[in-house]
Structures are given as structure tokens and as C-alpha cells.
Amino acid sequence: KRALKFEVLAECSKSKARTSKISLVHATVDAPVFMPVGTQGTLKGMLPEQLKQLGCQIMLGNTYHLGNRPGPEILDEVGGLHKFMDWDRALLTDSGGFQMVSLLKLAEITEEGVEFEAPHDGSKLLLTPEKSIEIQNAIGADIIMQLDDVVHTLTTGHRVEEAMHRTIRWLDRCIAAHKKPELQNLFPIVQGGLNPELRKQCAQELIKRDVNGFAIGGLSGGEEKSAFWRMVSTSTDVLPKEKPRYLMGVGFALDLVVCVALGCDMFDCVFPTRTARFGCALVSTGQLQLKKTEFKSDFRPIDENCECSTCKKYTRAYLHTIAAHEAVAASLITVHNVCFMLNLMKSIRESILVDKFPEFVQNFMSVRFPTGEYPSWAIEALSSVNIQLSPPSST
Amino acid sequence: MALPYRLRSITKPFEPALEHLNRCTMRFTVQQVRNGCRLGSLTDLGPQPLATPLWMMYTLQGSAPYLTSDVLSKISDTPSVMIVPNGHVSEHYDAIQKYNKGIAAFASLPEKLVFASMQDPGVATPTGFNTNKGVAVWGRPGKTEMTVEMHTRLTEALRPCVYQAMFDGDTPKDASNKRMKKSVDRSIQFLDLCLEEKKKSEVLRDVPMFAGIVGGYNKYERARFAKEVSKRDVSGYSIEGFHHNGSKVEELKISEISDLLQISLNELSEDKPRVFTGALPPHSLLAAIKLGLDIFDLSYPYVVGERGSALTFNYVFDAQTQEQELSHSVEGEEGPYEMCLKHKRFARDFGPLKQGCECYTCVHHSRAYVHHLLEVSELLAPILLTIHNMQHYIGFTQQIHKCLRDDSFDQLQMLIESQRTLKG
Numbered sequence: 124k125r126a127l128k129f130e131v132l133a134e135c136s137k138s139k140a141r142t143s144k145i146s147l148v149h150a151t152v153d154a155p156v157f158m159p160v161g162t163q164g165t166l167k168g169m170l171p172e173q174l175k176q177l178g179c180q181i182m183l184g185n186t187y188h189l190g191n192r193p194g195p196e197i198l199d200e201v202g203g204l205h206k207f208m209d210w211d212r213a214l215l216t217d218s219g220g221f222q223m224v225s226l227l228k229l230a231e232i233t234e235e236g237v238e239f240e241a242p243h244d245g246s247k248l249l250l251t252p253e254k255s256i257e258i259q260n261a262i263g264a265d266i267i268m269q270l271d272d273v274v275h276t277l278t279t280g281h282r283v284e285e286a287m288h289r290t291i292r293w294l295d296r297c298i299a300a301h302k303k304p305e306l307q308n309l310f311p312i313v314q315g316g317l318n319p320e321l322r323k324q325c326a327q328e329l330i331k332r333d334v335n336g337f338a339i340g341g342l343s344g345g346e347e348k349s350a351f352w353r354m355v356s357t358s359t360d361v362l363p364k365e366k367p368r369y370l371m372g373v374g375f376a377l378d379l380v381v382c383v384a385l386g387c388d389m390f391d392c393v394f395p396t397r398t399a400r401f402g403c404a405l406v407s408t409g410q411l412q413l414k415k416t417e418f419k420s421d422f423r424p425i426d427e428n429c430e431c432s433t434c435k436k437y438t439r440a441y442l443h444t445i446a447a448h449e450a451v452a453a454s455l456i457t458v459h460n461v462c463f464m465l466n467l468m469k470s471i472r473e474s475i476l477v478d479k480f481p482e483f484v485q486n487f488m489s490v491r492f493p494t495g496e497y498p499s500w501a502i503e504a505l506s507s508v509n510i511q512l513s514p515p516s517s518t
Numbered sequence: 519m520a521l522p523y524r525l526r527s528i529t530k531p532f533e534p535a536l537e538h539l540n541r542c543t544m545r546f547t548v549q550q551v552r553n554g555c556r557l558g559s560l561t562d563l564g565p566q567p568l569a570t571p572l573w574m575m576y577t578l579q580g581s582a583p584y585l586t587s588d589v590l591s592k593i594s595d596t597p598s599v600m601i602v603p604n605g606h607v608s609e610h611y612d613a614i615q616k617y618n619k620g621i622a623a624f625a626s627l628p629e630k631l632v633f634a635s636m637q638d639p640g641v642a643t644p645t646g647f648n649t650n651k652g653v654a655v656w657g658r659p660g661k662t663e664m665t666v667e668m669h670t671r672l673t674e675a676l677r678p679c680v681y682q683a684m685f686d687g688d689t690p691k692d693a694s695n696k697r698m699k700k701s702v703d704r705s706i707q708f709l710d711l712c713l714e715e716k717k718k719s720e721v722l723r724d725v726p727m728f729a730g731i732v733g734g735y736n737k738y739e740r741a742r743f744a745k746e747v748s749k750r751d752v753s754g755y756s757i758e759g760f761h762h763n764g765s766k767v768e769e770l771k772i773s774e775i776s777d778l779l780q781i782s783l784n785e786l787s788e789d790k791p792r793v794f795t796g797a798l799p800p801h802s803l804l805a806a807i808k809l810g811l812d813i814f815d816l817s818y819p820y821v822v823g824e825r826g827s828a829l830t831f832n833y834v835f836d837a838q839t840q841e842q843e844l845s846h847s848v849e850g851e852e853g854p855y856e857m858c859l860k861h862k863r864f865a866r867d868f869g870p871l872k873q874g875c876e877c878y879t880c881v882h883h884s885r886a887y888v889h890h891l892l893e894v895s896e897l898l899a900p901i902l903l904t905i906h907n908m909q910h911y912i913g914f915t916q917q918i919h920k921c922l923r924d925d926s927f928d929q930l931q932m933l934i935e936s937q938r939t940l941k942g
């Protein structure tokens with residue numbers, strides 16, 4: 124039995140969008156999929172059961188955090204993160220490298236791995252490709268990521284090329300260290316900064332390995348959107364059609380819709396859950412800052428058409444009184460925001476199934492940008508895959 | 519932040535949307551008094567009669583602490599009445615008033631009845647802020663100085679089934695006689711004004727009002743105040759002036775207030791319900807019931823959860839489990855009825871919070887997981903602790919009822935006492 128089975132159900136006749144089923148050990152995931160991020164083995168104030176009720180099939184855990192606490196020994200002892208947090212559906216973990224580089228200013232990268240100072244006592248520690256896989260094997264996620272050499276998106280020159288080559292070398296060490304290939308799928312990561320040649324080269328090298336899926340990394344770090352989408356598209360052009368493609372760290376609704384058109388299947392982002400804590404609710408027109416006084420006596424739900432438990436019972440006015448003050452507000456808005464993201468993906472999948480994805484995109488853009496001022500990068504990106512946007516009025 | 523001045527100009531009568539809220543003609547009957555403990559029944563408050571001793575759900579801004587109404591429904595037999603402190607909601611008076619269905623419906627708990635209280639039993643009330651004009655109440659924005667008129671308007675908006683009259687209960691144990699006299703003088707004045715406002719209010723006319731029974735630690739003042747109250751038309755009593763809420767209430771010795779309490783009670787009608795709010799640990803709660811008090815709240819499980827602890831005391835007569843649970847050592851600030859899941863010793867403990875507990879948390883999650891969530895300060899930690907602690911404490915209150923009925927209350931008291939002394 125393979126740890127992953129990928130089945131494309133339908134392809135958009137214009138763009139690179141497709142809808143598929145990704146069968147993993149713990150769940151069958153309908154793609155394109157948004158994966159909420161449960162950094163420390165929990166999703167911000169939600170019971171795993173609530174997440175299941177919303178139809179969530181896969182969520183993320185962060186290796187760097189989980190490796191610190193509770194640590195691989197305890198996770199091994201209990202039989203993995205699934206059991207530890209009582210989540211019986213699919214999980215994905217990152218390699219830990221990205222967080223190390225972004226959280227710890229003192230991290231230094233050598234051929235051996237990422238060297239860093241332990242936050243508590245300042246002792247030197249080393250995260251090698253082997254160590255990353257060892258921790259991820261203990262966590263036991265259905266999909267695990269290779270350790271990659273992460274450079275800041277705005278880095279240019281030799282360092283980018285070096286990182287790309289090192290990422291490939293580290294991939295081979297990760298594959299060799301991986302102890303549970305029958306249960307967990309190791310995804311390589313396409314790197315190469317904002318250089319299309321490097322991206323292409325990297326992807327071409329990665330696809331020679333016997334793996335079940337690929338990730339596109341090193342993006343969404345503050346680069347120009349026009350460069351961002353081109354890197355995504357360059358990568359998906361090389362990556363094989365018969366394997367899932369995961370675009371790391373991308374989860375704003377607009378980015379997501381565009382990148383589905385560019386052929387990506389999986390997405391993750393902390394934004395929907397993080398922003399909930401500050402009283403921000405996601406809606407099809409954008410966001411509602413529930414702390415604002417305009418919601419003081421607004422007795423409507425966040426979204427009249429939303430089926431989540433928050434929208435069925437709570438008014439904006441009540442959420443206004445507790446937003447960003449009372450802990451329960453974070454739970455309530457998180458439920459809605461996750462529901463919003465999952466619903467968005469569901470609509471995308473349904474539109475692809477009946478080959479109406481371009482119409483979906485047009486409608487999505489019209490609602491979000493009622494004045495027709497679509498971001499130019501989105502117009503370009505969509506146009507590159509044969510989706511031409513019209514002004515909102517004409518739809 | 520003070521209440522908006524607009525409050526004063528609102529004269530529009532209410533058009534109550536929920537019928538039972540408008541016909542609160544409470545009746546209270548004491549069905550049994552045994553050894554000082556009273557078993558009673560409150561009728562005509564809600565759709566069902568409420569048995570006393572009664573416990574009110576503790577709330578923060580109208581919600582159970584940390585729990586969405588969805589998650590709250592995972593707890594069985596939650597109280598029908600919730601306590602809503604004025605300070606939590608005064609800031610949002612406008613919206614609640616405009617909503618027009620009361621605070622319970624506003625907070626998405628429309629089936630709950632509301633007891634509107636002056637102070638928050640779960641959090642320590644700062645002392646020294648009351649004046650002749652008003653009482654300081656506390657919430658997220660800080661202090662609100664509540665006048666009788668504001669109190670009336672806010673209470674109207676909350677649509678409670680019972681509410682407290684305004685009182686000055688700020689009488690610490692070491693308060694001067696002068697301070698205690700002042701508390702009584704003010705509270706009489708507030709009570710009279712509240713009675714007047716009540717008569718004038720379309721909404722509150724038929725809503726039972728409980729007088730806060732003050733007098734601090736002074737026998738003379740206790741008697742003086744209670745005598746005054748006995749001359750007035752109130753539906754029940756709320757025993758005040760013995761503590762300042764929050765976790766300090768756990769140290770309150772019921773034996774030290776029993777004589778003073780008796781002085782108050784001697785002057786008051788026996789057939790009216792007596793409320794005593796605050797985070798009473800199990801032994802104090804049982805002692806308070808023995809003094810003839812009828813209505814309490816669930817701030818104790820909240821206070822325990824706030825320090826990362828799960829309630830683990832036994833209230834079931836079963837020697838075996840009792841021994842097992844008592845076997846671990848006490849560490850740090852852990853009280854005798856709980857285990858603090860912050861301790862390292864739980865990092866690899868994959869058992870439920872309490873052996874045999876059937877609450878949602880214990881069925882799905884382990885001590886090790888809750889320990890981890892506390893370590894990394896995740897929001898799910900207090901959620902899981904609240905579910906367990908509330909469910910455990912509700913189980914305890916059900917056991918109290920059972921013991922009162924089958925005459926084994928003393929036995930229950932002994933069981934609780936043995937755990938207190940063993941670990942305390």
C-alpha cells in the first residue's frame with residue numbers, strides 16, 4: 124500500500140487548475156485544499172472535533188515547536204501527534220528549518236545543517252536533514268517536508284544558487300534518513316529564489332527522485348507579487364501533473380484563487396487563525412474588524428450565508444463586545460475563519476468539477492473588488508492561464 | 519470608563535420579546551430543613567422549578583469562561599441560571615438595550631436565566647472606591663461608578679430573572695467600625711432608591727430583587743441592617759460584606775462568619791432564598807449549606823482552572839478511588855482538591871485528568887496534552903480545564919443534593935474533610 128494516492132478528478136479546460144483526491148493514511152483529502160495551521164499541536168482555541176465538523180481533512184503542525192515541546196521522545200511514547208492531540212485525520216509537518224531561520228536571528232547554515240543557539244540556555248544545537256526527519260518521524264504526520272536551505276526571498280546572487288543546490292543535497296539525505304515511507308510521504312521543496320532558471324533547474328532535479336508529491340517554497344516572504352506568481356507558475360510547469368503540488372505559506376484568499384489557477388493543490392497559512400485573535404473575521408468582500416464601533420449594534424451574523432456555529436448563533440454586536448478582550452472571541456472567530464477558508468476551497472473544487480472555474484474566478488474578483496480595480500499582478504497571472512477578467516458590472 | 523451619560527435620558531418602555539422574562543413572580547418554598555441544611559424550590563422563575571441548593575453558572579461578559587455556546591453544550595446539566603456581574607456588561611449597555619432580548623440571548627445563551635449581580639465573584643474586587651453616590655463595579659475597561667439610576671437602566675437591559683439591589687459591601691475584615699457603619703447607611707439608602715426605581719420601571723416591576731445583606735464584621739451593624747431590610751419588600755437576600763471575591767475566598771473560614779451571619783439571618787424572613795456568591799472550596803461550600811444558605815455560583819472551578827489546575831477531589835463514597843487519588847504528593851500552590859497540570863510530573867502522564875471522569879476533556883485528552891498546552895500557553899488549555907472543572911463541580915453539586923435527600927450529608931462532609939486535611 125502506498126502512503127499517498129493521487130487522483131485528478133477534473134481539470135479546468137482553460138487554466139492549470141485541477142481538482143483531485145489525495146488519499147493519505149489518515150484521511151482522503153479533497154484538493155485544492157487549505158490546511159489550517161495548528162503550530163503547537165492545537166488549532167487556536169478549537170477542539171479537534173469542531174475542526175472535523177467544519178469538514179477539515181488535514182491540518183499542519185510545526186516541527187520546530189513540537190520538537191521543542193513536547194519533544195520527539197514524548198510524541199514517540201504516545202504514538203505520534205495524532206494520538207497526542209486526538210486528531211484522527213491527516214497531518215502535515217514542516218521541516219523546522221524555516222522557523223529556525225525566521226525565529227532565531229543567530230541561526231547559521233552550514234553544509235551539515237542549520238546551527239542555532241538554544242533559546243533557553245544559549246547552547247549550540249544543530250538541525251540536520253537527518254534530525255529533522257527523525258523528529259518528523261516521531262510526530263508521525265501523513266506528509267513531511269524535507270529540510271531545505273531557506274534564504275530570504277529578497278536575497279539575490281550566488282547565495283540563492285548555493286541554497287538551491289544544497290536543498291537538493293539535503294533532500295537526498297532526508298530520503299535516506301526517512302524511516303516510515305510506507306506511512307509518511309516526504310515532499311521535496313522547489314527553491315531558487317526569484318530566479319526562473321534556478322527554479323526550473325531545481326524542479327527538474329527534484330522530479331528525478333521517487334517521491335509522492337512536491338512543495339514550492341521560499342515564496343510569500345514580502346517579494347513583489349508579479350515575481351511571486353511567475354515563480355509559482357514556472358514551478359508548476361515543471362512539476363508532474365500526476366502528483367500533488369503544495370504551495371507553502373500561501374493563504375490569503377486572492378493568492379489562493381490565483382495559485383489554484385496556476386496549478387497548485389495544497390495551501391497553508393496562519394493568517395485566518397492568527398487574525399481571529401485580533402477580532403478580524405474573513406468575508407467574501409474582505410475582512411471585518413469586529414472591534415470597530417460600526418459593529419456596536421449590528422445584530423447580523425458575521426456572514427448571513429455561513430453555516431458555521433458562530434454565524435448560526437452569534438451577532439456581530441456581541442462579538443464586538445468581546446473581540447480581542449475575551450478568550451472565547453478568539454475561538455468563535457477562528458471557527459468562522461476556518462469555515463470561510465474551507466468553504467472557499469469547496470467552491471473552487473465544485474467549479475472545477477463542472478469546468479466553470481474561470482466563472483468562479485470572475486465572480487470572486489467582482490465581489491472582492493466591486494469597483495473593478497483588480498490588482499494588476501492578479502490580472503497578469505490569470506491572463507497567463509487564459510482567464511481574462513471583465514469589469515464587475517458586466518457579469 | 520463611566521457609563522455613557524445617554525443612560526439618563528432613556529425613557530422608552532421595553533417591549534419584551536421573551537415572555538417568561540416579563541412574568542418573573544418568583545416563589546420560594548423550603549421543603550426540608552435538616553441539620554441547618556435547606557432543600558427548597560424556586561418556582562415561576564423559568565419554565566421549570568429550580569431546586570435549591572442552586573448553583574449559578576459563572577460568566578465572563580455573558581459567556582461561560584472560554585467556552586463558546588457550542589462547546590458549553592458538551593457539558594451536561596449546566597445550571598439554568600447564569601450570574602452576570604454589572605461591571606462586565608455596563609460598557610455595552612447601549613447595544614444590549616437596543617438588542618432588547620436581554621443579556622442571555624445577546625450572548626447566545628437564550629435558554630439561560632440571568633441573575634444580575636453587582637460584583638464579579640471570580641475576580642478580586644478592588645476596595646475603597648465606593649461613594650455615597652454610587653458603587654464601583656469592574657470590567658474590562660476598569661472601573662464604572664454605578665449610580666442607582668444607571669443600575670436600574672442596565673438591569674432593565676439585561677432582563678434578569680433576579681437582580682441584586684445596589685449595596686456597598688466593601689468591608690474588609692480589618693475595616694473600622696466607621697467604615698462598616700457607612701456601608702450600612704449607604705446600603706439602606708441604595709436599597710430604598712432601588713425599590714423606588716423598581717416601582718417606576720415597567721420592566722423591573724415584577725422582577726424579584728434581592729437585597730445585599732451587609733454590615734461587615736460588626737455584630738451591631740449586621741443586626742441594624744438586617745432589621746431595616748426586614749421592613750422592606752424584597753424577594754430574597756444576598757449575603758455580602760464578608761469577602762472581596764476572587765481566589766482569596768478560598769481562605770475564608772465559614773466558622774468565623776457563622777455567628778455574624780446568624781445575626782443577619784435572625785432578623786430576616788426564613789422563607790426567602792439566600793444567595794452567597796464567591797469561590798467557595800468544597801468544605802466551605804458544605805459548611806455554608808449547613809448555615810442555611812441556598813444559592814451559590816460556579817466561580818470556584820473557574821478560579822481553580824485559572825491557575826492551571828484540574829479538580830480531582832472525590833465526592834463519591836468509594837474508598838478505592840479515594841485512596842488512589844490521594845496518593846500523589848502536593849506541590850507548590852496546589853490546593854487540596856486539585857492537581858496543577860503545569861507540573862513536570864504530568865509531561866508523560868497519558869491518563870485522563872481524573873480517573874473515571876466522563877467529561878469531554880477526560881474522554882478525549884490526557885494530562886500530558888493539557889500539560890503541554892499550558893506549557894506553550896495555548897488557548898485550548900483553559901478550554902479543556904474549564905470543561906473538566908465545571909463538569910466535576912456540577913457532579914459534586916448533584917451529589918450534595920443526593921446526600922441532602924438520603925441524609926448522608928455529614929458523611930459527605932467527612933469525605934471532603936479527610937481530603938482537605940490529608941493534603942492541605
Ligand SMILES: [Zn+2]
Nearest residue numbers: 429431434459
Ligand atoms: Zn461563519
Ligand SMILES: [Zn+2]
Nearest residue numbers: 875877880906
Ligand atoms: Zn474530566
